[in-house]
Amino acid sequence: MNQVFPIDIHTHQLPAVAGKAIVSVSPEMFTPQPSHWYALGIHPWDTDKITDFTAKMEKIQRLAHHPQVIAIGEVGLDRLHGTSIPEQMKIFEAQALLAESLQKPVVIHLVKATDELLFLHHHLNPTVPWIIHGFRGKPQLAQQLLKRGFYLSFGTHFNLDAMRSTPNDRLLLETDEREEDIEQLCQALALARCQTNEELRQSLDENVQRLFFKP
Ligand SMILES: [Zn+2]
Known part of the structure; x- marks a missing residue:
């Protein structure tokens, strides 16, 4: 059987075609269906509902080994929701x-906590890709993150110049909460980047394979 690689790197619902998207779930909601891909983690919005953090981390640790879990997410920092930022930093x-x-x-959810995330990135100096999902920031912020090695994932709403200034090899695509056709989104982005759909599609496929399926 041929393996289906995801094109949509972040959604919260199972895609119509198994394997076409990476489905973000909480550890409690993880019931792997055949041929689907998953990201597993504590969403920043849920960080104020944790009763036993050690037990929760043990559960994630156990489940994250599953071969269909190909990312940790969505996790991150959100100044407007969840527990305090220092607590969220610890959980992240x-x-x-x-x-x-x-x-x-x-796969990272980031709202109004860029300095804190950059601090953690500097402190942890990760070797795995850190992907900002649903990136809507301005070009300056995009450049700041790209310089530090981050990947940027774009959905329906984004800053046009920031998206255009993101190189092919750092770009990813997602639908997140929306009932969006990922192929249409890909076409719209290709048009905005003055690329053919095939060119963009090829870069996205390469990125997904390099990031999530490295041998
Ligand atoms: Zn999401």
Whole structure:
């Protein structure tokens, strides 16, 4: 059987075609279906609902070894939701270290906490890719993150110049919460980048294979 590689790197629902997307789930919701891919982690919005952090991390640790779990996520920092930022940093750090030990990429939710994330990146100096999902920031922020080695994943809404200034080999695509056709999104991005759909599609495929399926 041929393996299907995902093109949509971040969604919360199972794609119509198994394997076409990476489905982000909490450890409690992880019930792997045949041929689907998953990212597993504590969403920053859920960080104020944790009763036993050690038990929770043990559970994630156990489940994240599953071969269909190809990333840790979505995890991250959100100044507007969840527990305090120092607590969120601690929770993020534990999961980033797990990602490092498993050599799986991290899919990151980031809202108004760039300095804190850059601090953690500097402090942990990860070897696995850190991907900012749903990137909507300005070109300056994009450049700052790209210089530090981050990958940027774009959905329906984004800053046009930031998206255009992201090189092919750092770019990823996602639908997140939306009922969006990923192929249409790909076409729209290709048009905005003055690339053919095939060119963009090839870079995205290469990125996904290099990041999530390295032998
Ligand atoms: Zn999401």
